[in-house]
Amino acid sequence: MNEFEWRRQMRELQQPHVPRRDLWPAIDAALDQAVADPPARATWRRMLAGAAVAASLLLVVGMAWHQWFTPTAPAESTGTTRQASWKPADPRLAGAAIELDAARLELQLAIEQAPDSAALQRLLRHTERQQAQLRQLADRAG
Numbered sequence: 001m002n003e004f005e006w007r008r009q010m011r012e013l014q015q016p017h018v019p020r021r022d023l024w025p026a027i028d029a030a031l032d033q034a035v036a037d038p039p040a041r042a043t044w045r046r047m048l049a050g051a052a053v054a055a056s057l058l059l060v061v062g063m064a065w066h067q068w069f070t071p072t073a074p075a076e077s078t079g080t081t082r083q084a085s086w087k088p089a090d091p092r093l094a095g096a097a098i099e100l101d102a103a104r105l106e107l108q109l110a111i112e113q114a115p116d117s118a119a120l121q122r123l124l125r126h127t128e129r130q131q132a133q134l135r136q137l138a139d140r141a142g
Contacts, residue, residue: 107120
């Protein structure tokens, strides 16, 4: 095939073509059928999506419950202790206390995985200093 034949075929593609049969009645019937009787697969997908959302929510609630109501115990590998969560009475400080406590717990878990990490140890000491400063602020606000 040379370039002239290729260009001729391309020009033919620009011409309107009429389908051998009218497609609209079949499309209209398929849409009516889909609205009247939704496929079982779509219903299954909706049910699975709902179950996934419910399971995720249950997991998050369970983790939060465990986080707040489980007594703390010393960590075996590092010798650090997991302190009980501190909740200041001042609502302006409560959010910071929650964030710092979560950061400290995550750092302790990371240190259990990599006990020789100096960077993690520094971050943990820094977080604990921030918690102490926050407690002092709460005492002064008192």
